[in-house]
Amino acid sequence: MTTGIIFDIKRFSIHDGPGIRTTVFLKGCPLGCWWCHNPEGQAPQRELILRPNRCIACGACVEACDRGAITVEQGTIRTNREQCAACGACVEVCYAEARELVGREMTVTDVMAEIGRDVTFYDESGGGVTFSGGEPLAQPAFLHDVLQACKGRGVHTALDTCGYAAWEVLDRVRGYVDLFLYDLKLIDDARHRETTGASNRRIRRNLLRLSREGHRILLRVPLIPGINDDEESIRALGTFAANLPSLEGVDLLPYHSIGRDKYRRLGKDTVMPKVDLPTDEQVTQIARLLGKFGLEVRTA
Amino acid sequence: MSISERVARLQERSRATTPTLSTERAELLTEFCKRDAPPVSPPVQRALAFQFLMERKSIYIGDDELIVGEKGPQPKAAPTYPELCCHTLEDLNVLDSREKIAFAVSEEARKVYEQTVIPFWGGRSMRDRIFREMTDEWKAAYEAGVFTEFMEQRSPGHTVLDDKIYHKGMLGFIGEIEGRLNELDTLNDPEAYDKQEELKAMRICARALIRYAERHAEKARELAAQEMDAERRQELKRIAEVCTQVPAHAPRDFWEALQYYWFVHLGVTTELNPWDAFCPGHLDQHLYPFYERGVADGSLTREEAEELLQCLWIKFDNQPAPPKVGVTAQESSTYTDFVQINLGGLKEDGSDGVNKLSYLMLDVIRTMRQVQPNPSAQISKKTPERFLKHAAQVIREGMGKPDLFNCDLIVQELVRQGKSLRDARAGGTSGCVETGAFGKESYILTGYFNMPKVLEVTLNNGLDPRTGRQIGLATGNPADFETFEALFSAYRRQLQHFIDIKIRGNNVIERLYARYLPAPFLSLLTDDCIASGRDYHDGGARYNTNYIQGVGLGTMTDALTAIKYHIFDKKTLAMEDLLPAVGRDFQGDERLHQLLLNRTPKYGNDDDCADAVMVDVFDAYFAAVDGRPTPRGGTYRINMLPTTVHIYFGSVLGATPDGRRAGSPLSEGISPVQGADRRGPTAVLKSAAKMDHARTGGTLLNQKFTPRLLQDDEGLSKFIQLIRTYFKMDGHHIQFNVVDGKTLRAAQEHPDQYRDLIVRVAGYSDYFCDLGKALQDEIIARTEHRGF
Secondary structure, eight states: OOEEEEEEEEEEEOSSSSSSEEEEEEOOOSOOOTTOSOGGGTSSSOEEEEOGGGOOOOOHHHHHOTTOOEEEETTEEEEOTTTOOOOOHHHHHOTTOOEEEEOEEEEHHHHHHHHHTTHHHHHHHTOEEEEEESOGGGSHHHHHHHHHHHHHTTOEEEEEEOOOSOHHHHHHHGGGOSEEEEEOOOSOHHHHHHHHSSOSHHHHHHHHHHHHTTOOEEEEEEEOTTTTOSHHHHHHHHHHHHTOTTEEEEEEEEOOSTHHHHHHHHTOOOOSOOOOOOOHHHHHHHHHHHHTTTOOEEEO | OOOOHHHHHHHHHHHHSOOEEOOHHHHHHHHIIIIIOOSOOHHHHHHHHHHHHHHHSOOOOOTTOSSOOOSSSSTTEEOOOTTTOOOOHHHHHHHHHOSSSOOBOOHHHHHHIIIIIHHHHTTTSHHHHHHHHSOHHHHHHHHHTSBOOGGGTSOSOOOBOOSGGGTOOHHHHHHHHHHHHHHOOTTTOTTHHHHHHHHHHHHHHHHHHHHHHHHHHHHHHHHHHHOOOHHHHHHHHHHHHHHHHTTTSOOOSHHHHHHHHHHHHHHHHHHOOOTTOOBOBSHHHHHHHHHHHHHHTTSOOHHHHHHHHHHHHHHHHTOOOOOOOTTHHHHOOOSOOOOEEEEEOBOTTSSBOOOHHHHHHHHHHHHHOOSSSEEEEEEOTTSOHHHHHHHHHHIIIIIOOSEEEEHHHHHHHHHHTTOOHHHHHTOEEETTTEEEOTTTEEEEEEEEEEHHHHHHHHHTTTEETTTTEEOSOOOOOGGGOOSHHHHHHHHHHHHHHHHHHHHHHHHHHHHHHHHHOOOHHHHHHSTTHHHHTOOGGGTOSSEEEEEEEEEOHHHHHHHHHHIIIIIIISOOSOHHHHHHHHHTTTTTOHHHHHHHHHSSOOTTSOOHHHHHHHHHHHHHHHHHHTTOBOTTSOEEEEEBOOTTHHHHHHHTOOOOTTSOOTTOOOOOTTOOSTTTOOSOHHHHHHHHTTSOGGGSSOBOOEEEEOGGGGSSHHHHHHHHHHHHHHHHTTOOEEEEEEOOHHHHHHHHHOGGGGTTOEEEOSSSEEEGGGSOHHHHHHHHHSOEEOOO
16 A cells, blocks of 8 residues: 655644645655745655653663664753754654654555544535645655545545646646646746746746646745735736636735744754744735736735 | 724723722621521522622712622622632732732731631632642642642533523523422322422522612612713613613613623622623624514614613623632733623524624624624524625734634534533633523533643653652553553553543532532523422523533644654664653653654644544543542533643643653643644644544634735735635634734834733633733644635
C-alpha cells in the first residue's frame, strides 16, 4: 500500500474550504517561499523539532542517541543537528515533549481512519477533507490513492496547492478533487523566482488549464508586505485572474509572523525580512482593487 | 435594541448598589414564632408565617420602576432564612469582610442577630437538625469532601413555573383549593386531615400574595399623590392598577403578566430559599399571547415590551443569591442565583416554540449584559437556523450567554424518566443544566459527588490520605490487583458504599423537610399538589426526582486510563512505583509526571482507549444511583455538573495518576481535564457524545473559543454547524466562553478595567473579576480553541 509522509492532521479546520474540515498536511515542497509559515512542511524527509522551554533536563535523550548528537552542557541539553539523523530515538524517550519528530509515514488506511473520525461534522456542515502541505502534489502516488479513497467514501475533497508540478501529475488526481485552493503569489516571474526559488510559468499554465477544464477553483493570494502588495503586482494578478473561466473567488491571506517561531524550533533561518503586518485598511484596499476586476474577493 | 434612559438609570443604580444582608425577614419570622405562632399544624403554621411576612415586609417602589417588588427592603438587600440556617456572628464578619462576593452587614444588623435572631434560632435551624441526625460515617465522608449536601443551607430546589399563572389569578387557585377541600372524604380517607391542613395552608398563602400586591398598589397610589411629574404620576397609577389586577386575577396584558410572574417569584423566594430561586421556564412562549394581542390592538409596541422585559431583567439582578454560611461559601462563590429562562424549544404539541419574543429576549440579553438571569436557547431539529444564528451572535459578544440545549434530547431524557410526552415537551432546563417537567416536578439536586476522591480512597484501601482516617471500605491493597477489572470492581464497591451513605442521609433530610418545613405557597403552584393535597416537599408534585451530581468525570477518566494504560496494558509501570509518586505529588518524579501528562491517552481527544474508560466511569456512576427510590415516591437520577465545586473538590484531593497536582481543580462538568484536549473541538464533542446523555438529567460541557473564530459570518455558521452536530450526536448542553486568554490575564492584572467582563463559569456566567483567583486561573487554563 502506498504511504505518504504527513506532518500534521488538523481537525476542525475552518479556513481551508467549505464547512468543517480535516486538513491533512503532506510534507515536502518544491518552492521555498520566503514567507512560508509552515517551514516544517518544506523538506520531504523527517525533521527534529526542539522546544527547549519544555525540557526538564532529565537526560533521557542523551542516553537514547547512539550517534552522540546530544550532550549536556552545564545542565542544558545541546543537540548537534549535523550529527542528527532524525531517527526519533530521543523523541521516543522525551516525555516532556521538548523534542518532536515532524513527518510521519502513514498508509492511506491510516489517513482515512483519521479523516473518517469527523464524517458526522462534514455531513452537517458540508465540509470534508483538504490536502495541504508542503505541497501535496509532491507525493503524487500517495495523493492519488488517498483522494480516490475519499471519493470512494463520498467525502468532499479540496486540494491546497501551489500548482508547481508536471501537468501529468495534476491530470491524474484532478478528477478526485472537488475544489482547488490554488495559491498564486506573483505574476512577475523574475520576482517570483527570487522569492520562491522557482519560475511561475508552470504554475500559471496549470492554473489556466485546470480552469479551462472547468474545475472549481478558489485562488489563494498571500499578501506579503513589500513583495506582492504593491498596486502593480495586484493589478497584474487581477488581470490574470479575471481571465480564468471557472474561478469562484479570491481569498486574500494577509501575512502573519506566527511561522517565525517554527523556524527557530527547526533550527532554520528565516529568509523573510521583518516587516510590518498588513493593516486591515491595506487589506480592504487591495480587496477593493481586485474587486474592480470582477473578482469575488474574501479576506481571512 | 437599545436601552431607554429609564432602564439605563435603573441598571446603573442596580450595579452601583452594594449587596447588603437584610435582617428584616429574620426579625419578622422570629417575632411571629415567638408571639403569634398558634398551635396549628406545620403547614398552616408555615402559611401563617408567610402571611405575616407578606403583610409586614417593607414595600419598595423605586424611581423609574415599572415592575415592582423586592425580596428585601430594597434592591440588593438579601434576606436570610434562619429557620434553614442561622448565621453566626462569625459568619456575618466573614460575609462583611470577604474580598469577593461580600455582603455588607451593618452594626445594627449584627446587633439584631446577636440579640434576637441567634438566641432564638441558634441550634434550632434545619441545618442544625440535619447535622444532628447525620451518622458518623456520613459526617466523615462529608468532611473528607466525598460529597456535599445541598439542603443544609437552602431548601429543595429546581422550582420552575409552567404557564398556569397566565390563565388564572390567585382567586382562581383559591377556588380550586376550596373545591378540593369540599371533596375531602373525612370519613374514609385516612389522610384527609393532613390534606385539609395542607390545602388550608395553600389558601392562606394565595391570599397573602394578593395582600402583598395590594400593599404595592397602595404604596403606588401614595407615591402618585405626591408625584410632581405628570408622566411618572400616570405610571404610578398604572402600577397601582396592575397590582390590583394581579395576582388576584388573571393578567390581561403583557405588563400584568410580567408583574404577576414577579410577585410569584418573590412569594416563592420569601417563603423559602430554594436552589436556583425560581425560574419562569418558557417565558417567551408564556408571554407571547399577551404580546401578540397587545401589538394587534395597538396597546403595546415592541419597544414597550422590550423596556418592560428589561425592567424585569433588572429585578432579577437586584436579587443576589442568599448569603451562605460556613464552608459552603468556598463551594459556590457567586451572587448568581441560577434563574434560567428557556427560549425557543418545543411547544407541548411538539411544534417549534420559537416566536418573536424569543428573538426579542435575545436582544434584551445582549443589551443588558447582566449575569442574571441566565437565559438558554433551547434548540431542536425544528428550530429555525435564524434563531440559532441570532443566539450565536449574542454568544459571540463574549458573555457566554445564552447557553445552548438540545431539547430533542431533553424530551428523551424526561420520557425515559417516566414523564408523559406532553409534560416532557413543556419541560426544559433550569439552574445550570438540569432537566425537569416545568410546573409539575420537584427535582432536587441533593449534592455533588467527588468521583476522583472515591478513586483516591480506593487506591488507599479505604483510607483518606489527607487525614489518615479510614472513611471507606477496605477493598484491598491496590498493588495486589492483577487486572484493571479488579481495580475497577474495587472502585465500584467503594462508589456504592459512599452513594449509599449519601442516600441514607438524603432519606432523613427529605423527611425533615416534609415534616418541619412544608412549602404551601410553592405547592399551590406545582401540579398535582392541590389535587393530591400534599406538599411539594412530601411527594405532592406529579413527578419527583432526586439527583446526585457526579463531578470530575475528566479527571477520573484520565486517572483510571493512566493506570490501565501504563500498568495493565503496556505493563511499563508498576502500581508500587506509581502510587508513591502520586503520594509525593510527583516531587522528584518529574519524568514520570511528564509521562503521565503527555504519553497517556486522555479523554477529550476522540481517543477510543480513554473514552472507553469514560463510558465505564459513567456507567458505574449511573448504576450506583439511577432508579433508587426516594421517600417522597420519586426516583434517583444522575446528572453531570459541578457549578464551581470542582475547585473545592480538587482542594481536598491529593495528586492523581493523570498527572494532576495535589489540590488543583478537577475537570468540570463533562469537559476534558483543562488543557488535556489537544485535537480541537470536534474531538472533544465526539468524546463527550460517547456517554449516553439520554440517561442523565443534564450534562455540562464548556468550550472556550477565541473571538477570531467567530468574527465573520462564515465562522459563525461553522460554529452553528458544530453545535448542530453535537446535538445530532445527542449531546445535552454546550456553552462557550468567547474571550482570549490574553484578555483574561489582562483582566486578572487590572480588574478595574474589566469590571463588565462576563465569562461562562459552569452553567452560568459571572463577572470575571468577582471570581476567586483559583477559578480565574482555571478558566484561563481551559483550552482555547482556535480555527486551524
